[in-house]
Amino acid sequence: MIINPSYRSLLIFLLSAAAFPSLHAQELLEINTVQRCIYSGGLMDEELYRFSDSDRVGAWIKELAELGEAAADFEWMQANVENVSAVLDGEKRYLLYSLDFIEKSNRTEVLGALAHEIGHHANAHTFSAERRKTEELEADQFMGYVLSKKGVSKQDIESFLKKIPSSYEPTYAERRAAVFEGFDKAERALQIRSLPFDDDPRLEGLTLPGFPWPPPSCNARFEVPESTFSGCKTLGEVERKLRTALDAKGYAQRSYFSAPNGFALVTQLEQYNAADGSVRNDRTRWLDYPAKDNFAGLLDYLTSFVMPQKGYFRLFVFIVTNQAFGGSAQRVSKDQATAWLSQGFNKLPRPLAAAPFSTGYDVTALVYEFEVPESNRKPVQKCPSPLFDALTHLRKSGLAKGLGF
Numbered sequence: 001m002i003i004n005p006s007y008r009s010l011l012i013f014l015l016s017a018a019a020f021p022s023l024h025a026q027e028l029l030e031i032n033t034v035q036r037c038i039y040s041g042g043l044m045d046e047e048l049y050r051f052s053d054s055d056r057v058g059a060w061i062k063e064l065a066e067l068g069e070a071a072a073d074f075e076w077m078q079a080n081v082e083n084v085s086a087v088l089d090g091e092k093r094y095l096l097y098s099l100d101f102i103e104k105s106n107r108t109e110v111l112g113a114l115a116h117e118i119g120h121h122a123n124a125h126t127f128s129a130e131r132r133k134t135e136e137l138e139a140d141q142f143m144g145y146v147l148s149k150k151g152v153s154k155q156d157i158e159s160f161l162k163k164i165p166s167s168y169e170p171t172y173a174e175r176r177a178a179v180f181e182g183f184d185k186a187e188r189a190l191q192i193r194s195l196p197f198d199d200d201p202r203l204e205g206l207t208l209p210g211f212p213w214p215p216p217s218c219n220a221r222f223e224v225p226e227s228t229f230s231g232c233k234t235l236g237e238v239e240r241k242l243r244t245a246l247d248a249k250g251y252a253q254r255s256y257f258s259a260p261n262g263f264a265l266v267t268q269l270e271q272y273n274a275a276d277g278s279v280r281n282d283r284t285r286w287l288d289y290p291a292k293d294n295f296a297g298l299l300d301y302l303t304s305f306v307m308p309q310k311g312y313f314r315l316f317v318f319i320v321t322n323q324a325f326g327g328s329a330q331r332v333s334k335d336q337a338t339a340w341l342s343q344g345f346n347k348l349p350r351p352l353a354a355a356p357f358s359t360g361y362d363v364t365a366l367v368y369e370f371e372v373p374e375s376n377r378k379p380v381q382k383c384p385s386p387l388f389d390a391l392t393h394l395r396k397s398g399l400a401k402g403l404g405f
């Protein structure tokens with residue numbers, strides 16, 4: 001067939017336009033995507049391209065990060081990914097989104113997928129194989145938290161989870177539990193904030209989950225010197241001092257519970273160096289576990305590890321109260337210990353923070369130790385003889401210095 005030259009150039013033009021529809025709007029994205037989460041599907045093209053950004057999507061990302069009380073300290077861009085993806089390349093964090101996915105999905109799907117990936121960055125995840133399940137469920141919890149604040153219903157979230165399954169290990173039931181845990185947390189906080197007065201009787205029903213009282217035994221105990229909190233007039237000011245010291249030493253995950261006339265602050269379970277009680281400066285420090293309804297989460301998680309040697313774990317509980325207390329005969333049950341970490345609030349509610357810190361109040365640090373023996377790898381509480389006294393734990397963790405003693 002002979003094609004008229006002018007038709008031929010037209011044909012070449014049309015063919016190249018079809019093959020490279022937006023050549024001018026794309027650039028090759030040279031980032032290492034080994035450490036990543038893809039919301040669904042799991043696969044990633046060999047060559048990634050960046051396309052011009054959508055202001056609308058950028059605004060959603062900023063809003064979702066803000067609702068999750070997270071810094072939007074990652075770079076977002078439109079790229080040829082399946083849906084939405086969080087990537088860690090060295091020190092740099094990226095959120096890649098497909099505009100095609102966003103345009104053909106409903107509101108819950110778009111916000112949910114974006115929130116999940118933002119949740120990975122908000123929690124400083126590393127996407128390592130051994131932490132994958134924990135990280136996926138943490139990201140899901142973050143998603144539930146922000147979707148609740150955004151007014152998305154639980155039914156819509158359920159259909160979304162069913163329609164677009166995870167690329168990774170967690171089952172539908174596990175994801176649903178994690179998402180709704182975040183959702184409920186946001187709702188509780190919202191209910192409290194929406195009450196017009198601090199003495200509203202409805203607050204009664206919405207108080208913080210209570211810390212087991214008296215605290216379970218088998219802890220190492222230390223009364224924090226009064227001088228640390230001299231000048232504090234409210235429980236909120238005491239909490240701020242504790243929080244500052246904890247933040248400075250990397251204890252970013254915390255839960256708050258009520259205690260008689262005060263509160264209890266529980267830190268995340270942490271692995272420490274058994275030789276001297278010091279902090280582990282590597283990824284093994286936060287060998288935490290998915291927040292679940294029972295301790296199986298921790299057991300499963302730890303036993304899935306090949307522990308090259310014995311592992312020692314601890315968690316700190318700071319109790320601020322004006323009531324004397326001893327230890328209960330009860331040890332920390334698996335349910336309780338998990339509940340402390342998953343059921344508490346992530347902030348001290350305002351009415352409690354405003355309560356006066358007056359004469360008679362003490363701040364007590366309790367340290368609970370757990371040991372994972374090499375032999376069977378099942379964690380057990382160190383009881384009755386803890387490895388270190390509470391003051392040693394407080395000093396070696398750097399918390400004593402932060403609190404000025």
Ligand SMILES: [Zn+2]
Nearest residue numbers: 037038136139
């Ligand atoms: Zn993920």
